[in-house]
Amino acid sequence: MPELVIDDPRNDADYERLIDLDSQGFGAPRERSERWVAASRPHVRFRMARMGDEAVGMYALIRAGQFYGGRSVPADCVVGVAVSPMWRRRGVAGALMRDLVRVARDGGGAVAPLYAATVSLYRRWGWEVVDRSLQHEVRTAALSSLRGEGEPVAEPPAADIEAMRREFLPRWDGPLDRPDWWAAVEAGFDAPPEHLFLHGWSERGRLTGYTRYRYTSDSHVAVEEFVAATSNALRGLLAVLAGNESLHQEIAFHSCLQSRNDLLYVLADASKSVTTKGGICWMQRIVDVPRAVQARGWAAATSGRVCIEVADPATDATEPFELEVSDGRATATPGGGDAHVRCGISAFSAWYAGTLRAADGPRLGLMEGDDESLRRMDELIERRPVWMPDHF
Ligand SMILES: CC(C)(COP(=O)(O)OP(=O)(O)OC[C@H]1O[C@@H](n2cnc3c(N)ncnc32)[C@H](O)[C@@H]1OP(=O)(O)O)[C@@H](O)C(=O)NCCC(=O)NCCS
Incomplete structure (x- = not known):
């Protein structure tokens, strides 16, 4: 039997194979996969798994930033993970995940966020849940x-x-710092263009908010992006959406609002007018601990040091790091003394992303350490409210 090889697509025929893998993997119409691959090709790193001449699996990385502690951390957003139905449950996705961690790290990445259709696969390879996407x-x-x-x-x-997003969104942990071409690649593949709307809100010539939404085939209004930096933009853009009232009795915000979101404060009686459903999970993984630690912002008022031993299933390495924080910056130096805290890269990533407290780690079976070290670890990180306004 030939060996599994993972490499870059080499020519147009390989891109055709990626289109087939994407369309079969996600049960999407082939034309949709064609449009996505064509728009992505100039910007996105595709990887393909082969058995001899047969393409058996793929994934793709979209380089962006992700705001943590007010700074933009180099992020490779993971999309398009798919294995041919004929080759499933033989470890192909596992091999792709090992490759992904190496490729992202070698390419200068620090974190690799994704939306997980299956949490168990990604948890096995070092990702952890940060939050669950919601539909309001x-x-x-x-x-x-x-x-x-x-x-x-x-x-x-x-x-x-x-530019508006870059100014407004660093006050949260998690939003993407997107390149200007992002929307051209990630928006608009599910519906013909006439059913897609992109509206901004302008105050004295300045853009203060925007929303992207579409009419779905079953006559719903599906809002895919909604960012409002001012009270006027928030109310004005909601009023724009209300303009759909004659045809649509409900507006569905898909994975773009926080769980405790602005609607609670703006609507007269949110408990009577908003229904919330849970969707798939946003997971996070650090691919390079020293780079991720150096890139984010840390608690400015605290300084301190904790030795953390981190086990990574994708590299089979268990490595100690000395995490040292002072003046809002930090380093993670490999080596150091006896570990105060031991955990997997998945738990470390969820802690870094802002939703897992180290103090809760032992209770959840995700971290080991003495109470004092875990408490110190939590003090060192600057926590901002967590929000992923982007679905990819
Ligand atoms: C999700 C998906 C990528 C997994 O691919 P895969 O190659 O089957 O995954 P793996 O073989 O590496 O692992 C999957 C399972 O097979 C098991 N497995 C791996 N190697 C095995 C082997 N040699 N023998 C038996 N089972 C094995 C794994 O333990 C795992 O089982 P678990 O889910 O019970 O933990 C694939 O099912 C797929 O393409 N699905 C549709 C698209 C999709 O959902 N993509 C994810 C988007 S986020």
Whole structure:
């Protein structure tokens, strides 16, 4: 039997194979996979697993940043993980994950966020859940009395949207710091363009918010992005969505609002007008501990040191790091003395991402360490509210 080889696609025929793998893997129409691969090709790192001449699996990495502690951390967003139905349950995805960690690290990445169709596969290879995506369905009528000063703008330029996001979103942990081409690659593959809307909100000539939404085939309004930096943008953009009231009684916000979100404060009675359903999980993985530690912002008012031993199933290494924080910056130096805390890279990643407290680690079976070291570890990290406004 030939060996499994994982490498870059080499020519157009390989890209055709990737289209087949994506379309079969996700049960998507081939034209949709074709559009996605064509738009992604200039920007996205594709990898392909082969058995002899047969393409058996794939994944792709989209380079962006991710805000943590107010700074942009180099992030490889993982998409398109798929194994041919004929080759499943033989370890191909595991081999792809090992390759992914190496490729992302060698390419300068620090973290590799993803949305997991299957948590167990990714947890096995070093990812951990940070949060669960939510769908909020809002009665359109509940939005209709809202007004904001300023005006809606159709199709604001991508560069203005991304600049606004970069200014506004670092106050959370988790949002993507997206390259200007992001929307051209990740938006608009599910519906023909006439059913997609991109509206901005402008105040005195400045873009202060935007929303991207579409009409689905079953006549719903599905909001895929919603970012409002001011009160006027928040109310104005919700009023734009309320303009769909004659045809659509509900507006569904897909994976783009926080769990404790702005609607709670803006609507008269959110408990009567909003229904919330849980969706798939956002998982995080660090691919390079020293780089990830150096790149994020840390607690400015605290300084200290903890020795942490981190086990990584993708490299089979268990490595001690000395985590040292001072003046809002930190280093993780390999080596150091006796470990105060022991954990897997998955738990370390969830702690880094801001939703797992080290103090809870032992209770969840995710970390070992004495109470004092775990408490110190939690003090060193700057915690901001966690939000992933992007679905990819
Ligand atoms: C999810 C997916 C990528 C997994 O691919 P895969 O190659 O079958 O995954 P692996 O073989 O590495 O591991 C899957 C399972 O097979 C088991 N397995 C791995 N090697 C095995 C072997 N030699 N013999 C028996 N079982 C094996 C693993 O333990 C694992 O089992 P578990 O789920 O009970 O833990 C594949 O099912 C797929 O393409 N699904 C559709 C697209 C999709 O959902 N992608 C994920 C998007 S986030």
